Amino acid sequence: EVQLQQSGPELRRPGSSVKLSCKASGYSITDYLMHWVKHRPEHGLEWIGWIDPEDGETKYAQKFQSKATLTADTSSNTAYMQLSSLTSEDTATYFCARFVDWYFDFWGPGTMVTVSS
Amino acid sequence: EIVLTQSPTTMAASPGEKVTITCRASSSVSYMHWYQQKPGASPKPWIYDTSKLASGVPNRFSGSGSGTSYSLTISSMETEDTATYYCQQWSSNSPITFGSGTKLEIK
Numbered sequence: 001e002v003q004l005q006q007s008g009p010e011l012r013r014p015g016s017s018v019k020l021s022c023k024a025s026g027y028s029i030t031d032y033l034m035h036w037v038k039h040r041p042e043h044g045l046e047w048i049g050w051i052d053p054e055d056g057e058t059k060y061a062q063k064f065q066s067k068a069t070l071t072a073d074t075s076s077n078t079a080y081m082q083l084s085s086l087t088s089e090d091t092a093t094y095f096c097a098r099f100v101d102w103y104f105d106f107w108g109p110g111t112m113v114t115v116s117s
Numbered sequence: 118e119i120v121l122t123q124s125p126t127t128m129a130a131s132p133g134e135k136v137t138i139t140c141r142a143s144s145s146v147s148y149m150h151w152y153q154q155k156p157g158a159s160p161k162p163w164i165y166d167t168s169k170l171a172s173g174v175p176n177r178f179s180g181s182g183s184g185t186s187y188s189l190t191i192s193s194m195e196t197e198d199t200a201t202y203y204c205q206q207w208s209s210n211s212p213i214t215f216g217s218g219t220k221l222e223i224k
Contacts (some may be wrong), residue, residue, distance in 0.1 A: 030162040034214070037160075037215075044203065044215060044216070044217045045152075045160065045203055045205075045218070046215070046220045047212060047213040047214065047215065059212075061212050062212070062215075079220070082199040086205075095160070096160055100148070101166070102148060102166075102207045103148075103150035103162060103165045103166075103205065103207070104150075104152070104160070104205070105162055105165075106161060107160055107161070107173075109157065109159055110159050
């Protein structure tokens with residue numbers, strides 16, 4: 001059974017960074033691209049970017065190019081996303097999602113990040 | 118970037134009523150995909166490749182469209198269909214984008 005397990009909620013100060021994890025089970029992360037999506041209720045879903053865990057290739061949405069850094073550890077079957085220079089605009093729930101045939105077939109439960117002083 | 122415009126933004130339907138949600142793309146896309154999201158939960162794949170129902174999706178749901186105009190239809194609204202629905206596209210000449218969502222409530 002495919003599952004994506006994400007790390008727990010985070011509280012961070014403005015200007016700091018945070019690293020979120022997404023551990024896959026039931027398949028090898030090298031077989032599919034892993035994407036990350038931001039969700040704020042008043043803004044809907046925003047695509048952040050993807051990583052190909054097989055070779056580390058990444059692609060980001062333009063607005064997240066200097067905000068997010070995607071990495072993967074194939075030995076632990078885990079993908080990571082680091083968010084830097086946090087502001088209140090980064091307060092959101094972040095999902096990892098497996099991408100197949102141009103859509104997301106499995107989603108993690110999400111990690112809530114709160115940025116507050 | 119291909120912009121997806123969903124309508125309506127919010128709507129309420131009575132049990133048994135037919136519901137149609139539309140998603141218009143700023144440029145032609147080959148396929149449209151739809152997700153259902155309930156509060157506090159992750160989005161679920163609902164309709165993929167424009168018209169294919171994801172596993173477990175009731176057959177009162179259907180999807181259709183082509184080019185720049187796509188739709189999700191519920192033939193007979195049920196209470197459990199209350200959720201927010203998002204469309205999503207991927208094209209080789211555009212980053213992945215989502216529609217702004219349609220919040221569907223029961224009357």
